[in-house]
Amino acid sequence: MFEKLNKIEQYIFSGLSVFLVLFYSLSAVWIPAATQYHRGIYVFVTYILVLMLYKSENKYLRVLDYVLMLLSGATVLYWIFNFEAINYRAGAETQLDQIVSAIGVLIGIEIARRAVGTVFVIIGAVMLIYGVYGQYFPDI
Structure with a gap:
């Protein structure tokens, strides 16, 4: 699948992959995050990598x-910068929290559909709905 990316996308993909490895290696050993x-x-980074690999068929x-x-990126940055406030008002x-969360969940569902398939999305949607x-279905 990596071969299907153009040169620029291959460099971005490789750079993000190396960044992920370096970030977690450094964070585990020297600089805890x-x-x-x-x-x-x-x-x-995972969302970007998946969206690059499983791109839309239509140009x-x-x-x-x-x-x-x-x-x-916007949803993740919102979560990172408002992490403590979101935890305190749980x-x-x-x-705005609900809107950003809904956008994040919908993006996650689309990424799951592309990477794993529709069956996984249906199972996840049923679990979210439940x-x-x-509470309205106590016997299930």
Whole structure:
């Protein structure tokens, strides 16, 4: 799949992969990073790598891939910079928290659909729906 990327994308892909290895190696040995940086950087870089490998078939929809990359960066940065505030107001999320979370979940679902397939997305959607509306189905 790496061979299907153009030269610039191959350099970006390789650079991000090396960055991920170096970041976690340095963080494990010398410079410990906070939780939000570990999780946020992992999610953001992984999302970019998956969107690069499993790109849209249509040339015009390729723009959507870049929009998803930017949106995933925005959601991750929001989470990283508001990590403590989000933790302190757990259960009392703001409307912006909910919107950013919904965008992040939808991007995650799209990435899962591309990488694993529709069956995984259906199972995940059923679990999300049950998590939200499960209280109305106590016998299940």
